[in-house]
């Protein structure tokens with residue numbers, strides 16, 4: 001076997017054996033304080049220390065990223081696999097591998113096409129309108145928009161997926177969902193260490209940890225129980241409605257259960273309930289939060305966007321040409337570029353592999369190498385946020401939030417790595433986000449409604465910081481999730 005070259009690659013010094021560089025990477029008060037500096041100093045591939053002295057490489061090189069995502073030679077770490085089982089269940093598409101994953105994704109695909117997503121427009125518009133009304137009444141007061149956005153995206157995902165209002169899922173499910181969202185909005189040094197220790201345990205033993213009587217594990221177990229209960233309730237109701245010849249179209253489960261060319265077995269549909277609810281809620285919610293914060297920071301751009309929205313609405317608000325609105329779409333792309341929900345994600349080599357690179361990297365011996373030998377079991381970190389700040393691809397001012405870069409030729413084409421605008425915010429390859437069209441369309445509708453009718457500005461206090469927990473989120477200086485903005489009706 002070829003020797004691994006990971007440990008020969010240069011990188012920042014590690015401040016601790018127990019935590020390595022992980023606290024700098026994951027717990028810095030402002031996400032990227034260290035990472036973006038490291039990528040400027042060491043380039044698009046460099047080595048950092050994980051917990052307990054484990055080497056890993058941070059990769060933002062597009063060719064290497066493409067290979068990691070598409071070759072099938074890299075998979076989730078054992079702790080992530082266990083978490084997917086605990087939170088989403090063993091039948092969820094994310095828990096499956098190889099041919100099982102491919103088949104289920106293909107079967108789910110018809111509910112995630114552009115045409116299917118368009119059918120959600122009335123629901124998105126109605127929920128965005130009710131959010132606008134709530135904001136309209138705030139009268140320039142500084143309010144925390146996080147709970148409002150989180151609630152609105154939960155409502156959207158419930159209605160478009162199950163075809164029922166969120167209240168129908170039961171107070172116990174909603175309450176537990178709030179606990180899960182809260183849990184995923186926190187990250188501590190002990191969690192980081194737990195991940196590292198878990199990665200050294202055999203998968204079967206790690207899965208047993210799901211039975212531990214702690215608050216977090218009981219919330220995870222409850223999530224699966226409620227998702228199963230409500231998933232089956234919705235599926236039974238739709239089957240009965242279809243048998244009586246009643247309408248079941250218009251929502252994702254109805255589409256898959258009775259209206260698809262090849263209907264999916266009910267158990268496979270129910271198995272996606274927890275995943276879709278969680279994957280579709282705060283991901284979109286947090287991206288929208290960052291979008292509104294950036295609008296508050298850029299009042300001139302906000303005015304231009306509002307003018308574009310008013311012109312597009314014209315006299316027919318039911319027929320907005322979302323895809324032909326240059327500023328709106330450039331703004332969504334820029335928000336996704338600067339605030340990727342999953343700014344870093346780890347993968348483990350499932351075989352010995354040779355990782356190709358687009359540019360050479362330096363070794364500790366002063367050599368330059370064009371490929372990296374990685375041994376089975378070694379870890380690579382996809383540095384998505386760093387990739388999305390590469391000057392070679394996004395322009396010399398890649399660290400600045402500037403939506404017009406998408407319109408003035410600053411962004412250069414290159415290897416296609418992700419499904420949308422060459423970004424990796426939705427990841428890429430066979431495990432790319434299944435709901436990316438959903439998310440983009442929901443953001444288009446929400447932004448048109450909100451920015452068309454409400455103006456956003458920064459309050460004198462409450463500076464917004466960017467922090468990573470499970471996903472990237474806005475926080476206050478104490479690291480608590482919140483985003484205070486002053487809002488005022490404009491019509």
Ligand code: HEM
Pocket residue numbers: 093094105275276279280281283284287340341342345424425426427430431432433434435436438439
């Ligand atoms: C801005 C919003 C969103 C972002 C940034 C986002 C991002 C992602 C990312 C990065 C992954 C890959 C996770 C990994 O493998 O490490 C993923 C997977 C997934 N997402 Fe999204 N997502 C968003 C919204 C949605 C929505 C609205 C839905 C559902 C309607 C959804 C459904 C899924 C599903 C089912 C997967 C698993 C795909 C698979 O494993 O084959 N996502 N998403």
